[in-house]
Amino acid sequence: xxxxxxxxxxxxxxxxxxxxxxxxxxxxxxxxxxxxxxxxxxxxxxxxxxxxxxxxxxxxxxxxxxxxxxxxxxxxxxxxxxxxxxxxxxxxxxxxxxxxxxxxxxxxxxxxxxxxxxxxxxxxxxxxxxxxxxxxxxxxxxxxxxxxxxxxxxxxxxxxxxxxxxxxxxxxxxxxxxxxxxxxxxxxxxxxxxxxxxxxxxxxxxxxxxxxxxxxxxxxxxxxxxxxxxxxxxxxxxxxxxxxxxxxxxxxxxxxxxxxxxxxxxxxxxxxxxxxxxxxxxxxxxxxxxxxxxxxxxxxxxxxxxxxxxxxxxxxxxxxxxxxxxxxxxxxxxxxxxxxxxxxxxxxxxxxxxxxxxxxxxxxxxxxxxxxxxxxxxxxxxxxxxxxxxxxxxxxxxxxxxxxxxxxxxxxxxxxxxxxxxxxxxxxxxxxxxxxxxxxxxxxxxxxxxxxxxxxxxxxxxxxxxxxxxxxxxxxxxxxxxxxxxxxxxxxxxxxxxxxxxxxxxxxxxxxxxxxxxxxxxxxxxxxxxxxxxxxxxxxxxxxxxxxxxxxxxxxxxxxxxxxxxxxxxxxxxxxxxxxxxxxxxxxxxxxxxxxxxxxxxxxxxxxxxxxxxxxxxxxxxxxxxxxxxxxxxxxxxxxxxxxxxxxxxxxxxxxxxxxxxxxxxxxxxxxxxxxxxxxxxxxxxxxxxxxxxxxxxxxxxxxxxxxxxxxxxxxxxxxxxxxxxxxxxxxxxxxxxxxxxxxxxxxxxxxxxxxxxxxxxxxxxxxxxxxxxxxxxxxx
Amino acid sequence: xxxxxxxxxxxxxxxxxxxxxxxxxxxxxxxxxxxxxxxxxxxxxxxxxxxxxxxxxxxxxxxxxxxxxxxxxxxxxxxxxxxxxxxxxxxxxxxxxxxxxxxxxxxxxxxxxxxxxxxxxxxxxxxxxxxxxxxxxxxxxxxxxxxxxxxxxxxxxxxxxxxxxxxxxxxxxxxxxxxxxxxxxx
Numbered sequence: 001x002x003x004x005x006x007x008x009x010x011x012x013x014x015x016x017x018x019x020x021x022x023x024x025x026x027x028x029x030x031x032x033x034x035x036x037x038x039x040x041x042x043x044x045x046x047x048x049x050x051x052x053x054x055x056x057x058x059x060x061x062x063x064x065x066x067x068x069x070x071x072x073x074x075x076x077x078x079x080x081x082x083x084x085x086x087x088x089x090x091x092x093x094x095x096x097x098x099x100x101x102x103x104x105x106x107x108x109x110x111x112x113x114x115x116x117x118x119x120x121x122x123x124x125x126x127x128x129x130x131x132x133x134x135x136x137x138x139x140x141x142x143x144x145x146x147x148x149x150x151x152x153x154x155x156x157x158x159x160x161x162x163x164x165x166x167x168x169x170x171x172x173x174x175x176x177x178x179x180x181x182x183x184x185x186x187x188x189x190x191x192x193x194x195x196x197x198x199x200x201x202x203x204x205x206x207x208x209x210x211x212x213x214x215x216x217x218x219x220x221x222x223x224x225x226x227x228x229x230x231x232x233x234x235x236x237x238x239x240x241x242x243x244x245x246x247x248x249x250x251x252x253x254x255x256x257x258x259x260x261x262x263x264x265x266x267x268x269x270x271x272x273x274x275x276x277x278x279x280x281x282x283x284x285x286x287x288x289x290x291x292x293x294x295x296x297x298x299x300x301x302x303x304x305x306x307x308x309x310x311x312x313x314x315x316x317x318x319x320x321x322x323x324x325x326x327x328x329x330x331x332x333x334x335x336x337x338x339x340x341x342x343x344x345x346x347x348x349x350x351x352x353x354x355x356x357x358x359x360x361x362x363x364x365x366x367x368x369x370x371x372x373x374x375x376x377x378x379x380x381x382x383x384x385x386x387x388x389x390x391x392x393x394x395x396x397x398x399x400x401x402x403x404x405x406x407x408x409x410x411x412x413x414x415x416x417x418x419x420x421x422x423x424x425x426x427x428x429x430x431x432x433x434x435x436x437x438x439x440x441x442x443x444x445x446x447x448x449x450x451x452x453x454x455x456x457x458x459x460x461x462x463x464x465x466x467x468x469x470x471x472x473x474x475x476x477x478x479x480x481x482x483x484x485x486x487x488x489x490x491x492x493x494x495x496x497x498x499x500x501x502x503x504x505x506x507x508x509x510x511x512x513x514x515x516x517x518x519x520x521x522x523x524x525x526x527x528x529x530x531x532x533x534x535x536x537x538x539x540x541x542x543x544x545x546x547x548x549x550x551x552x553x554x555x556x557x558x559x560x561x562x563x564x565x566x567x568x569x570x571x572x573x574x575x576x577x578x579x580x581x582x583x584x585x586x587x588x589x590x591x592x593x594x595x596x597x598x599x600x601x602x603x604x605x606x607x608x609x610x611x612x613x614x615x616x617x618x619x620x621x622x623x624x625x626x627x628x629x630x631x632x633x634x635x636x637x638x639x640x641x642x643x644x645x646x647x648x649x650x651x652x653x654x655x656x657x658x659x660x661x662x663x664x665x666x667x668x669x670x671x672x673x674x675x676x677x678x679x680x681x682x683x684x685x686x687x688x689x690x691x692x693x694x695x696x697x698x699x700x701x702x703x704x705x706x707x708x709x710x711x712x713x714x715x716x717x718x719x720x721x722x723x724x725x726x727x728x729x730x731x732x733x734x735x736x737x738x739x740x741x742x743x744x745x746x747x748x749x750x751x752x753x754x755x756x757x758x759x760x761x762x763x764x765x766x767x768x769x770x771x772x773x774x775x776x777x778x779x780x781x
Numbered sequence: 782x783x784x785x786x787x788x789x790x791x792x793x794x795x796x797x798x799x800x801x802x803x804x805x806x807x808x809x810x811x812x813x814x815x816x817x818x819x820x821x822x823x824x825x826x827x828x829x830x831x832x833x834x835x836x837x838x839x840x841x842x843x844x845x846x847x848x849x850x851x852x853x854x855x856x857x858x859x860x861x862x863x864x865x866x867x868x869x870x871x872x873x874x875x876x877x878x879x880x881x882x883x884x885x886x887x888x889x890x891x892x893x894x895x896x897x898x899x900x901x902x903x904x905x906x907x908x909x910x911x912x913x914x915x916x917x918x919x920x921x922x923x924x925x926x927x928x929x930x931x932x933x934x935x936x937x938x939x940x941x942x943x944x945x946x947x948x949x950x951x952x953x954x955x956x957x958x959x960x961x962x963x964x965x966x967x
Binding site for chain 1: 941
């Protein structure tokens, strides 16, 4: 309706002003029409202005990019097509008859950004402390493991089991206290164990965000340590095909890795997008500075695909990922009983120096994880948007002890001693309402059904677990007023039915329910400083291993017993962050946190060892205490001179058992990283660079006395060198990056590595990574 | 080639859609009933044969495995100043209806096993008589010579994958069994 009025008005205008020309030209009443499209997306550009230069004759395109100018006389004209978000285009035409003329506009920055924001529903900056790593920053660490790749963030450390298993630790907390979101779905597997690494392909991660502390009402109450969001690349929207190939080689373990991704999008009425991605990895025995670690090879075979369809009012996405790994557990770590452990510690180095081989023997783990998810989003017009997500996950974990089970060959030649299978179904419904005055927010519900079957071993029982959670988050923002406030509430109910454990029937039902909440504020001082404060309270129901564990943990020579009467943990977490950025030379973030956890569940050594036919095992029972974790993280970058940047970051933690008045065990020691980065060019993101980092880990002097088999190892300093360059080989862009981990081949041990009793950490590791992006459409941006 | 590839794309999508069915379809659970740790050795039996042919057997057992009830050991009674032949048996008695002999298996994998002994009191450690295929000691057949009367303890340790070339081979490898008996020599 509006359009017609506009055209009529134009027509009138044209009539009035064109009248003098009418007399001079021979032929009049011609029409000029066509379409205005965007050069990149081929999408129509709505409401572009098409005008004849030097006159006021023109028209405005409709929402489909179509324009129409009539009643023009024959002649030579200069037509200008322009749009507020695009560079204008000028065409000279000789008009002798009715003419069609399409315009292709080159959109510039602002428009592109707008599209991005609209397409991704960019989450608002969290009031709590958080940091993000993009694909390029994840860098060479991805060739090691996901945990190693995100360890570079302040406040994040890793818990290792040997050199092949790495779990992320956020401000001292890990495992079930840290929630992993793989493409929007809570990763559900056997993540409770210290030696259970996240089953996610590091190359699937395009962006990793770490939210520290118990601030996340959105993702689940139990994440009292924090949340790690792992997001794959958004599906391609621009019609055409493209992809990339990643090749990486690492000297230590002679590890080779290939990862490929192919993506495409159709144009037209059904703009379907798709992506196919896969990673293959193989590595052999790793080496410390002085000896090989026997049986530390790894094999990984992962793939994923995604399909999406995005319409104006709704969009939908299917996603499937599969992760499979076979990894060796350092053979020197597998011991029978306490005497064996004492012997191993006394030796100070493994009995055998080992040799290089790709062969994987026992002990070994095989882990399989698959995720299948469907997501749909609907714009409900006036009300907001509605999102529904359904997912199924299946996780199988097999552990092979150092010798195969006794029994008749060959039936049990390749049999694991422990096998668990967890199947999880989740459904999540969220409604994001349109701003009501200055409030933006969402309300949602989350349901989960989970079943664990233990096929072999009796360490944990079979169980079924049902949870339901409801959340409501609102955020108040009055731009440009500098204060922004966010609050959220969540209620969760969990019901668990525990069945068989080995040959015993436990038959217990447990129910837990509680509230969690968060309140946070962001205050922006003009230009330079941003202040973020967050207070959150969350709870976590005891996990099945804490309730019902019963058995020997071979790698640790310990007998662990659960306590079915454990109460949920309750955390009260306050954090205060300062973000400073002078947009020129200095940027810095400082986060302080103070985390009080009541009923903190931990493994407590028992006075009497457990006697078995294999000898005596020290006994550990799950117990509860009130705990306090506090500390600070910082990250700082200073441009000392053009191209040269000084970087510094630190993770400091003090963890205290308030009930026992002693430090908590297995808490990361203070860690610093200082680096010099030099880039050979103007554009910091594209120019070749070199970065030398010094990583300094202090000795953990705050560990409970006499509960460990060996004192915490001394502190150490190691170096890392990184460099990268982007160039073109003909028309083909290439990215090469080089990294040397443990540059000076330093011998050291880490307190948070469970195998520190047996062997050193790995020695120098040189990684070469080649990334080859490609596009099958010539006009790639 | 702006979009002549649409056939290829369509093929790709059909392929992907088909793979959904394939990968979710073939993922079935193998429904093994849960079992206890299958490598279980629950029982060690020491068979003593005196020079006069008289035999006696003593048992160390932990039928319910690690945890639960602690292991039970029978006290050994031997005559003084006697050279006994000592043979050792390992069994899995976790299922009373199906007692499994593990000794044969230890013998079959003799290179990967070693029986070690420790003694205190009036007893000396037994002398190993048998060897594996490489000529290294195994320890299932030994000779134990008693001296004067008195009390003693005898500990039998089964090592898996020990380094038999090491100076103290009994400090290497993984302990599968460690059974301590009280001994009375009279």
